[in-house]
Amino acid sequence: MPDYGDLDGTIWFDGRMVPWREAKLHYLTHGLHYASVVFEGERAYDGRIFRLRDHTDRLFEGAEILGYKIPFTKDEIDQACYEVLAANGLRDGYLRPAAWRGSDKLGLSPGGASVHVAIAAWAWPSYFSPEQKMKGIRLTHAPWRRPAPDTAPTRAKASGLYQICTLSKQQAEAQGFDDALMLDYRGFVAEATGANLFLAIDGKLHTPIADCFLNGITRQTVIDLARAKGVEVIERHIQPQELAQAREAFLTGTAAEITPIAEIGEYRFTPGALCSLIIKDYHRATHAG
Ligand code: PMP
Numbered sequence: 001m002p003d004y005g006d007l008d009g010t011i012w013f014d015g016r017m018v019p020w021r022e023a024k025l026h027y028l029t030h031g032l033h034y035a036s037v038v039f040e041g042e043r044a045y046d047g048r049i050f051r052l053r054d055h056t057d058r059l060f061e062g063a064e065i066l067g068y069k070i071p072f073t074k075d076e077i078d079q080a081c082y083e084v085l086a087a088n089g090l091r092d093g094y095l096r097p098a099a100w101r102g103s104d105k106l107g108l109s110p111g112g113a114s115v116h117v118a119i120a121a122w123a124w125p126s127y128f129s130p131e132q133k134m135k136g137i138r139l140t141h142a143p144w145r146r147p148a149p150d151t152a153p154t155r156a157k158a159s160g161l162y163q164i165c166t167l168s169k170q171q172a173e174a175q176g177f178d179d180a181l182m183l184d185y186r187g188f189v190a191e192a193t194g195a196n197l198f199l200a201i202d203g204k205l206h207t208p209i210a211d212c213f214l215n216g217i218t219r220q221t222v223i224d225l226a227r228a229k230g231v232e233v234i235e236r237h238i239q240p241q242e243l244a245q246a247r248e249a250f251l252t253g254t255a256a257e258i259t260p261i262a263e264i265g266e267y268r269f270t271p272g273a274l275c276s277l278i279i280k281d282y283h284r285a286t287h288a289g
Contacts, residue, residue, distance in 0.1 A: 010087040012080045012119040015072070017087055020261070023118060024169075030113055031100030034162035038062035039098035041254045042081065044121070045286045047091040049192065052078055054217050055097075062156035063099050068115050070099050077117070084121045094124035094255065126257060130279060134271045137251075137263025139192065142168035142180035146190040146213045154212045165193040177249070181264050184212050187239040195253030199246035200274040204232040206246075218282075219253040225281040243267040248274050256280050 011023035031037040036189045040055045049055075056074045063070045070077070081095055097119040105113035126133075145166035147154060151159055164182070172180040172193075181197070184190040189208050191197050196219040199206045205226050207219065223233045243249070249261040258279045260271030 002154060007122065009120075009122065009247075010084065012084045012087075014116055014118070015076075015080075017083070020120075023120070025100075025116075026103040028103045028106050029100065029261040030102060030106055030110055031159070032109070033106060034056040034101075034110070035158065035163075036066055036068070036110060036113075037098055037155055037159035038066060038100075041125075042097070043254050043257075043286070044085055044095065044203050046092065047085075049081055049085070049095065050286045051217050051221070052081060055254075058157060058217070059097055061101060061155075062158055063115070065153045066158060068099075068101060068110075068113070070117055071115055072117060077119075080119055081121075084119045088121050090121055090123060092123070092125070094122050095119060095121045114203060122248040124255070133258075133279065134275065135259055136269060136271045137178040138176075138261040138262055139179045139181050139264040140172050140175060140177040141265045142182040142193065143171060144168050144182060145187075146182050147182040148185040149212050151185070155214075157214060169193040182213075183240060186210075186237075187240070189240055189243070192251050192256075195251035195256040195259065197251065198250050198278075199238070199243065199271075200248035201242075201245045203274075204234055205274065206234045206236065206238065206242075207236060208238050209235045216253055218254055218257070221285060222252050222258070222278055222282065225278065225285060229277060229281065231277070248272050250275050250278065257286075 002203050007020050009020040010017050011020055013023050038059055038135050040059050042049050042055045056077050060070055099115060099117045101110050103116040128286040144167060168182060179192045181192060182190045196216040226233050243264055244267055248271055251259040260275040261269050
């Protein structure tokens with residue numbers, strides 16, 4: 001694992017390109033103490049950032065939900081994403097834009113605090129070949145649940161919401177698993193710690209309604225791709241014991257792309273035709289144009 005603060009490269013920071021190691025914040029940054037951070041995870045394929053404007057829209061919407069305004073236009077942020085890619089000599093890679101409240105106001109009442117934005121990009125290939133991927137990853141059950149929409153700003157990709165994800169992921173890995181399945185506050189199946197879930201039951205895809213967790217951009221893409229192929233997609237509340245009916249299961253996310261699952265706790269899956277179809281179509285969609 002690299003130290004992400006100690007890499008060569010260039011980061012876009014409040015409108016300027018700065019050397020990677022100089023992209024620093026003050027200790028009393030509001031975002032660090034009170035989680036006033038929204039961020040994105042994007043991928044570039046062959047020089048094109050997949051669904052960039054949708055990511056930028058989500059970043060701006062998240063900032064609005066947290067009560068602040070990003071001091072750039074969406075066009076400026078989109079352009080900056082491409083500039084960061086170019087500055088780091090990347091055509092394929094992962095981008096991490098983030099916005100946060102600065103150090104000029106530290107307290108629960110952040111009115112008037114400055115808002116900062118930065119974008120980093122680095123190479124992050126898919127670690128597994130398609131054949132390896134088809135073996136599937138192993139999930140356990142998470143000890144934490146996704147909160148209700150009136151308990152946390154669940155539509156925002158906000159750093160505060162990731163505390164329960166990092167705790168769940170850390171525990172899963174400590175027990176030898178790859179990831180963990182989180183239920184929601186009602187006890188329905190929700191998602192993994194950083195990716196959405198699909199189940200193949202009787203040749204149809206079932207996925208939880210994204211009413212208290214991120215409606216992933218990859219999730220939305222997969223729903224469209226499956227329907228375009230005539231595969232029925234059903235968004236509904238799913239009880240954990242219904243996992244027993246699923247033949248196949250996979251995760252979707254910008255970083256995870258399409259990742260087949262071999263097990264979730266006591267349930268077993270065999271990645272097959274639907275996983276392969278979605279992997280292929282997602283590859284085609286991300287590499288088109
Ligand atoms: N859920 C969580 C908690 C995530 O962090 C992510 C990754 N951003 C997703 C779902 C998938 O979202 P997307 O497909 O937009 O990357």
